[in-house]
Structures are given as structure tokens and as C-alpha cells.
Amino acid sequence: MTMKLSTDPSAATLLPIAKKEGIATVWDRHRAMQPQCGFGQLGVCCRICWKGPCRIDPFGDGPQRGICGADADTIVARNVIRMIAAGAAGHSEHGRHVALALQGVAEGRLPAYQIRDEAKLRAVAAKLDICTEGEDIPAIAAAVAKATLEDFQNQDHDVPCNWIEATLTKKRLERLQALHVLPHNIDAVITQIMGRTLVGCDADPVNLILGGIKGALADFNGMCLATELSDALFGAPAPVVTAANLGVIKQDAVNIAVHGHNPLLSEVVCEVAGQMDEEARKAGAKEGINIVGICCTGNEVMVRHGIPLAANYLSQELALVTGAVDAMVVDVQCIMPSVSEIGACFHTAVITTMAENKIPGATHVDFKEETALENARRIVATAIDAYKRRDPRRVNIPDFKQTAIVGFGVESVLAALATLNAEDPLQPLIENIANGNIRGIALFAGCNSTQVAQDSSFVTMAKKLAANNVLMLATGCGAGSFAKHGLMTQEATLEYAGESLKAVLTAIGTSAGLNGPLPLVLHMGSCVDNSRAVQVAVAVADKLGVDLDQLPLVASAPEAMSEKAVAIGTWSVALGIPTHLGTMPQVTGSAKVTELLTQTAKDLLGGYFLVELDPEVAADKLLEVIEERRKGLGI
Ligand code: BF8
Ligand code: SF4
Secondary structure (H helix, E strand, O other): OOOOOEOOHHHHHHHHHHHHOOOOOHHHHHHHOOOOOHHHHHOOEEOOOOOOOEEOOOOOOOOOEOOOOOEHHHHHHHHHHHHHHHHHHHHHHHHHHHHHHHHHHHOOOOOOOOOOOHHHHHHHHHHOOOOOOOOOHHHHHHHHHHHHHHOOOOOOOOOOOHHHHHHOOHHHHHHHHHOOOOOOOHHHHHHHHHHHOOOOOOOOHHHHHHHHHHHHHHHHHHHHHHHHHHHHHHOOOOOEEEEEOHHHOOOOOEEEEEEEOOHHHHHHHHHHHHHOHHHHHHOOOOOOEEEEEEHHHHHHHHHHHOOOEEEOHHHHHHHHHOOOOOEEEEOOOOOOOHHHHHHHHOOOEEEEOEOOEOOOOOEEOOOOHHHHHHHHHHHHHHHHHHHHOOOHHHOOOOOOOEEEEEOOOHHHHHHHHHOOOOOOOHHHHHHHHHOOOOOEEEEEOOOOOOOOOEOHHHHHHHHHHHHOOEEEEEEHHHHHHHHHOOOOOHHHHHHHOOHHHHHHHHHHHHHOOOOOOOOOEEEEEOHHHHHHHHHHHHHHHHHHOOOHHHOOEEEEEOOOOOHHHHHHHHHHHHOOOOEEEOOOOOOOOOHHHHHHHHHHHHHHHOOOEEEOOOHHHHHHHHHHHHHHHHHHHOO
16 A cells, blocks of 8 residues: 655655665655554553563453553553653753743843843733833843743642743633642652652552643643743744745755754854855855754744744655755754764754754754854854755755745734734634634644654645634644645635635734735744643633633644654643544553543543544534534533
């Protein structure tokens, strides 16, 4: 059986070239891995002690307990909450890094960084209940950093983290408190998950999953602070027109791909690249330096500065196969270890930058905030050097790129709405939801996975939801999919939106000065920026006096893959949002855990997982959920 690997037209151009060159890609390795282990797929394989590995026979003929006595429910629950802990650790480390940078800026220790968005810093301070009267910007930044770092330090179990407390509806906080799942300290909660899942600890699947939910909420907390503090340092996103797909790589430029997640590095690389443009031209690059983004670092610089996005997760290797990427600079997360080998097939310098993330074969530049400018200069100089070694005969840049209007943070969405109603910006949105012009809101998030033809589920679902007048937001590689496939354009709104949605998007876009509708899908940023969508939802819920689980709001990760997606999906459920997964979660080996996540959660939290691999059917199911929610609200 031949399965379509990707619906991205660039893949069709570059995969045959990779094959001819003898370069294995993620899809080749996926094929070589078949058939994948059925025990692993069900989540019933346990490797957490050296008496194991143990695996439970799903057909009931073989062992039903591991050597220590753990059954399938315990094993599955332990495995999945460890995934949540890993996801939460990734996001929260990212957040801590940004918080420490803010502290460094406040103390005047980091010349490479400034508070670029003072209004945002003040807004954050107000949100955290920090009194700013008479205080200057460094003092406010110091206080915000301190309050944020408390979320990694507080030892009082009864005092929830500052960020989550400042972010959710009162009703949601009470509900979560009643279940004892409000995190008090991000690090402690992650550590507790690791501790309780050791051999011979927590064996109760319900208790384990509740621990996982707490970990997922710690993840949410970490994401909120990462997004908001990054905005203060680098500016909140504003609408900007840019482009996406591998066609953004330029033949006559030194191309530097920034890849990973953390904006602390990429922001400085962008700045330094501007200063070193002349050097690139001297080296023969007529168009100077061209920065392009990959994965969420790409999303970060895209929504803030309009840097074009070259690739989302599954196409990162193909960016190298163009033969025109001179340097790929990576920080953390979602970087395939294969990139160093593929880079070495060309002239590409693959540069790692974080102490905790090195790849054999890559060049390492030890990036530190204190020496950021110097580090970035070295990175850009390395790229210019590599450019001189580029072989023009091996350059194949696919002629595919799509326009993308991006940069829809909370502030820019409210600003656009304020052009319709300056007094009460949320009113036009609420009115149009209430009168049914907008049936509901869907947040698309998450990865690409080789389990799905790349981007196909995102695009199929979005077209169907658009036709049914659902307003769509997107982050992460989902946003990358839409950008690459032209769904972040005004033309897409005119072509795919149902009549009433089209009218609303046109009214807002026109009054906001876009000379036409808002794009069909609003790009809210990277994965950590899912917190932006929650902020909008909380504002709407607060205004209506309801909780999040009453809103006609759904989330979907149709091509989910990473442990971070497991964490995000779980907090989305914990916040009361029905959350679709289009890839099979590795929990079905336990009927109890599956039931907890897909059914019991609904009673406990209002949100629940909805697993549906067929994107057409998934869209129908989400539409049903939206209508059910509308009915509940009496609209
Ligand atoms: O944080 S969507 S593949 S790049 S994990 Fe990774 Fe998944 Fe992409 Fe961004 Ni998120
Ligand atoms: Fe086996 Fe139990 Fe050890 Fe897991 S913890 S590997 S089930 S003995």
C-alpha cells in the first residue's frame, strides 16, 4: 500500500531529489519502522524498572500483570503522565529561560535585550496584581520576573501558581481547586509525577491521571508566562504580511534557518543578520542575508517580525535538501537529530546553541544571554562562510510559497475588534457568536506526524469548519500547515468561509484597515502561544458570566506527535475544552484510562478528548459539539 506522505507540494519536488542523492528522510525511516510495536501503540509496555521490560497481553491470553504486579491500567496511566511531565518540563524550561532573561534585563546585565513592549510589561504587571504606580520600567520588570520565578519556587501546596491564578476564570479555578489539581510550583509538580510513577508507587489509574492533569496545568502555567514575558521583551504580535513554504529560501542570499522554540536566540540572530548584511553581499550573495523560520522558533519570529516560515516539523529535512540553506541554527525541541547528517551531505552548517541540546556532527556555539550578540555574530559569520562553499548545481528551491497574514495575538485581535466598538471590543465578537454568524471557535494546534499525510488533516478540517462558519485560530505546526497551504490569506476567506463568517471577517478586516477580510485562519504564534487563545476565551467567558466549558469552543490537534502536545491536550481538557486528537493516543490498552480521558473527564472538568482519525468525520463531530454547547447557552 502506498500512502501519500505529504500534501505539501514542496515535498513532491524534493523527495525524489533526496532519493536520488541517497538521503533518507523521516518518511523513509517511518517506512523502515513498520510494523510498529503494537504493545507500545496501546501503551501497555513498561520499562520503568530493570525487572522489565514488561508488557500486558491485550488479548487476555498472556500476562495481565507486569512482574511487580502492575496491571494495564497502572502501566498506561504511568506512561501517559510521564509524557505530560516531559512536555511540561520542555515548555516550563523555555518559560524559566525567558523569565531569567527578563530579570537580567531588569538588572541591566543583558545588553543584547531590551523591554521592547513597555505597554505589555505594564499589562502583565497589572494582571499579576503588581502595583506599578511611580515605578520605572526596570523596577516593574524586576517585580514581574520575581512573581514569575515564584511559580518555580513556592513550597506552599495551598497557594496556586501566580500565573494560573491570574489567567483563568474564577469558576474554573474553583473547579480545579476542588479536584486538587491546581499546581503550586511547576518544578515540584513535574518532580511529583516522576516520583509517583517510580516502581512500587502510585498504582491507582484515577489518582495517576489526576496527577497528570496537575502536571498539564503546570505546563499551561509555564506556557502563559513564556508567551507573555516574550511579548514584553520582543513585542506583542501585530498583523503582518509574509510568506510560507520552502520557496521563501532565496537563491541569491545567505539563507539562515532558525529552528526550534526559544525566541531568545533567534531574536538576536535576526538583529545581527541585519548588521552583517553587507558582509554577505561581499561574499557574493546579491540579496544579502535571508532569515527563514522552521517549527516554533519560526512561528515566534514570523508573528512578531514577519520573517517568512520555510517549514513546519515534517519538512525540516527538506529545507536542507534544497541545497540552499547555509546555516540551520537550532535551539531546543522538535529538531530531528538527522539534520546534522543531511546538512553534512551539503555545505550546510548545522549549529546547536543550547547546553542541553547537542547533536553529534553539528557545530556547537554556546549561546548565553550575556554574550548573545557575540554568539549571534559567530553564527552569522559561519553561515556566510558556508555560503561560499555552496554548490549552485545542487540547489533546488521549490517554487512554492504562499502569502500569509499573521500576527494575531490577544492585543491585535482586540485592537481589530476595537475598530468596530472602541468602548467594548469584545462585544462585536460576542454578538456574532450569539446571533450565529459565527457558530463557534476552533483552536488548531499541534504537530505534524508521519502517521498522517503531512498537513492533510489540518487543511481538510479547516475547510469544512470554515464552510460551517467556525472562526479558527492556529498555533505551532498547525499554523505552519495553514500558512503553507494558503489558508492565512484574504482569498481563502472569500473562497472557503461560509457566508456569515465571511461577512464578519470582512467587517472586522475592513474596519481594521486590512482592505478586505481577516485571513481564514488567525495565526496566534508558536505552541507556547496556545495560551493566547485561552486568554481570548477567558475574556469572553468572563464577560458572559459563564465558564470555559460552556463556550462553543473546541480544540484540535489532528496531527499530534510530541509529548508537549500530550501536555497541551490534557490542559485543554482540564480547562473545559473538548479536544480532538487525529492521531491515536497511546492509551487504548487500558479501557479505564481511555474512559477517564474521553468520558469521565466530561463530568469532572467539562472538557474531554475526542479521538477521530478521519478528518472529515472529526470536523463533523466538532460541529456537533459546537451546536451542543450553543444549545446549552440557549443561543
Ligand atoms: O512546539 S507543534 S512538532 S514544533 S511540538 Fe514541535 Fe509539535 Fe511542531 Fe513547536 Ni509544538
Ligand atoms: Fe515490569 Fe513493574 Fe518494572 Fe514496569 S515497574 S518494568 S511492570 S516490573
